[in-house]
Amino acid sequence: MANSTNLVAGPFPLSKIGLGCGVFSGAYGLAPQADAVKAVRTALSNGVNLVDTSPYYGDSETKLGRALLDLKDEFPRSSYHICTKVGRYGYHISDFDYSRKRISESILESMHRLHTDYLDIVLCHDVEFVDVSQIVDIALPKLFELKQQGLVRKVGISGYPLDVLLRICQIQQGRGFPLDVCLSYCNYNLHCQALTAAVPKLRAAGVETIIAASPLSMGLLSDDETPEWHPAKSELKAAVKQCIDLVRSSDKISLAEIAENYAFSYNDVDVHLVGAKTAQEVEHALRAYAHAQQLQLHAYGKYEDDNIQRICAQIKTILEPFAEYTWPSPPANA
Template sequence: MANSINLVAGRLPLSKIGLGCGVFSGAYGLAPQADATKAVRAALRNGVNLVDTSPYYGDSELKLGSALLEVKDEFPRSSYHICTKVGRYGYHISDFDYSAKRISESVYESMRRLHTDYLDIVLCHDVEFVDIAQIVDVTLPKLLELKQQGLVRKVGISGYPLEVLLRICQIQQERGTPLDVCLSYCNFNLHCQALTAFVPKLRAAGVETIIAASPLSMGLLCDGETPEWHPAKPELKNAVKQCIDLVQSCNEESKISLAEIAENYAFSYSDVDVHLVGAKTAQEVEHALRAYARAQQLQLYAFGKYEDDNIQSIYSQIKTILEPFAEYTWLSPPSNA
């Protein structure tokens, strides 16, 4: 299966699928250390070479670090790339600290948790929660200094509002220090394709690596209950519920789930460099990799065609139900932050 994951160009040879380790926090269900270790091993054995985490994700860094220690004989540090984040340490705006001192401390703390003496990628986490001036005048200069010291290899940003991400990237380009990486989440999936209009603009701003995270829109496009904390408005949640009911009513004939259709669609978008997928077990990792391989055959984003007429009918109806939300985004930061 490893051969099905193409490597993208750039100084960091990243696999097209990255392992999102935020799910190790338990936000999407129980995530024991043993399962996390098996998930990391399965990902690395199948050609995934990017693991993503953050201090904000509970004990994710600790679990990922323990997993990487456990597999070190099979996978030395040079065989994979670690992406972590700085600046966000809780839910509320008061839990953000983008000062140069805290950024430096955070990098060293992450290295200790992850048992490494360098970090491949460090992103400013959820940049929309603080003033842009803080990011471009204080935080990014500090990260670039740490990059010069060899502690960080690539510097970038992550967040939700695409306009904010783009503006920061443009400012950095204007200053002669373009960002290496930009991570956008929930902006390309079955219900929202807003990212497509921004990818060319991010490229024009000098961004080397664009990462699209959460193909299942933080659990919204799954077949079970939507996480209680999910920020989507009720109208979108109700539309997704219609899609779930549709798939389940046809399940005897189709043998497919909403999550599978969503993954087939998201992974067929090839203009980004990496699709970041949360997986907390080896089985979830293997499922995601099969979905990626399937997506390369189907190319739903480009052509929108299943070979099975029953599944094609379901997919067409789902796209019709979700079409009104193609450009919809929720408020970030939320009003109660």
């Protein structure tokens, strides 16, 4: 199991593994409140000090807030960082609202659900769905105002297309208000390594904390059925299915383990954000992080087991054609 000393690093003292609580919504299977409490307790007990959520994630904020309230005697508010988001409240573009009024309301609603009087990090959620001007001329100036008031500690953005994220970061730097945080998801994993080229540019744009989310690519790289809603093209899903079948020939490792070991070996980001809805899933992620750091894995790992090493080499061959592939975001039907 990883420990707090190994997990905490960086200029803003965030743990290297963060707990993604979007899975509390039930989008990845049943997520009872009791399991949420156990997942949060396990994470905080093992040095994880960042929990991430959003109003868009169903009742995730409510479940996380209740869990933190239940655990307040064990873990006071000062012992962890809460990251939540504003701007996105549904699937369609019409469900986005980055007005100053809605941002103020959203912050207060989130604080109420999370039982806190301040938020450590607030991100504009999925910024690629709206015109950049809504983010840089309306939303971010309002969030920086709230930062001055002490309601928000750090301000940033989240999204999928790296070019959009970088453009906004560069605009903010040019205006003298560089972003504290940038969260990118599904851009560093077994099938995509696009984030490696973007990280130096984000640093050059003044971003203090870079978060890489979803090492399992929103469930695509797990050993279960891919969620029906997953936006990857059919060719990539078929290639991942080949990898799953290949890994099943070994009883010593799973595709999820290989994927997490691979993602967590990338140390140029400040935080790896992992969705986990049970204590067991949290423990699995922490073991994978400790394993990756212990072995200092590179390019598909250095496993002592020759069969596992052979499987990893085959996975690399299967997924290599997709290394620069990204799906459209927003999707055509948004």
